[in-house]
Amino acid sequence: QSALTQPASVSGSPGQSITISCTGTSSDVGGYNYVSWYQQHPGKAPKLMIYEVSNRPSGVSNRFSGSKSGNTASLTISGLQAEDEADYYCSSYTSSSLGFGGGTKLTVL
Amino acid sequence: QLQLQESGPGLVKPSETLSLTCTVSGGSISSSSYYWGWIRQPPGKGLEWIGSIYYSGSTYYNPSLKSRVTISVDTSKNQFSLKLSSVTAADTAVYYCARLLTMIVTHWGQGTLVTVSS
Numbered sequence: 001q002s003a004l005t006q007p008a009s010v011s012g013s014p015g016q017s018i019t020i021s022c023t024g025t026s027s028d029v030g031g032y033n034y035v036s037w038y039q040q041h042p043g044k045a046p047k048l049m050i051y052e053v054s055n056r057p058s059g060v061s062n063r064f065s066g067s068k069s070g071n072t073a074s075l076t077i078s079g080l081q082a083e084d085e086a087d088y089y090c091s092s093y094t095s096s097s098l099g100f101g102g103g104t105k106l107t108v109l
Numbered sequence: 110q111l112q113l114q115e116s117g118p119g120l121v122k123p124s125e126t127l128s129l130t131c132t133v134s135g136g137s138i139s140s141s142s143y144y145w146g147w148i149r150q151p152p153g154k155g156l157e158w159i160g161s162i163y164y165s166g167s168t169y170y171n172p173s174l175k176s177r178v179t180i181s182v183d184t185s186k187n188q189f190s191l192k193l194s195s196v197t198a199a200d201t202a203v204y205y206c207a208r209l210l211t212m213i214v215t216h217w218g219q220g221t222l223v224t225v226s227s
Contacts, residue, residue: 034212038156045205045217046156052213089156093212096169098146098158 003028003099004090011107017078020104022090023071030071034093037066037075040103041086049088050075082108111136113206113218121200121225127193131206131218138187139164144209147180147191149202150220157202161209162189196225 005023012018022029022037029035035053038046048057050066053073063078073092077084085108090101117129131145138145146161160170162180170178174193182189193200201224208216 036213038214045220046214047217048213048215051210051215057215091156091158091212091214097171098161098209098212100156100158103155 003094004092004101006088006090006101006104008102009105009107011109012077012080013109014080014082016080017076018080018106019077020075020088020090020106022073022075022092022101024073024092024094024099025071028071028092028094028099029068029073032093033068035066035068035073036091037064037073038089038091039084039086040089046089077106080108084108111208111216113208113216115204115206115218115221117221117223119222119224121196121223122227123197123225124195127191127196127200127204127223127225129191129204129206129221129223131189131191133187133189133208136208138182138189139184142210143215144169144211145182145189146207146209146214148205148207148214148217149200150205151199151202159191159193159204198225201225 037050040046053068054066112134121127144161147159162168177194179192203220205220206218207214
């Protein structure tokens with residue numbers, strides 16, 4: 001059972017925006033600004049997309065953005081493209097440990 | 110460019126110990142800024158952090174695996190290793206080695222599938 005709760009799937013059409021939520025507790029998401037988001041294409045290693053709630057690593061498109069409110073973090077992808085179709089995982093620091101969400105499959109219709 | 114490469118047996122028998130090594134190239138494992146860790150992903154399932162180590166040897170383990178896990182570092186070889194004891198079929202997974210900045214996974218190895226079966 002994952003420490004963080006994500007929807008199993010989301011979908012959107014090209015050009016639209018979607019948001020993936022990641023719900024934890026005050027002991028993880030709500031208590032620290034160490035929320036990250038990872039993109040994983042089939043058969044590939046995950047890739048860091050957002051760190052520390054809302055920061056983008058160099059090279060990641062500005063179509064990806066992150067935010068947090070209370071115990072829930074969110075990843076928003078704007079201007080959906082076919083290449084965005086992938087699994088997305090959130091993670092958060094908690095008590096000297098790292099917890100992951102169960103993952104969300106994004107389908108671009 | 111930093112690269113991480115996992116190596117080790119792809120098949121382990123139940124009750125035995127899984128052993129993997131991660132070789133780091135393009136950067137020093139002795140960098141004071143980073144931790145080095147292991148993350149696994151059972152087939153068709155999500156990610157699970159196993160543990161992390163600092164170059165000095167300080168370790169942090171997932172509480173659910175702590176009794177079976179040992180992570181060590183060899184700075185002379187720019188490598189770090191994972192040992193997971195008393196494995197069962199539930200330990201079958203793709204195992205990734207990774208570089209972490211605090212609890213942010215900045216770089217991932219390509220992953221290696223380890224199957225637990227007799």
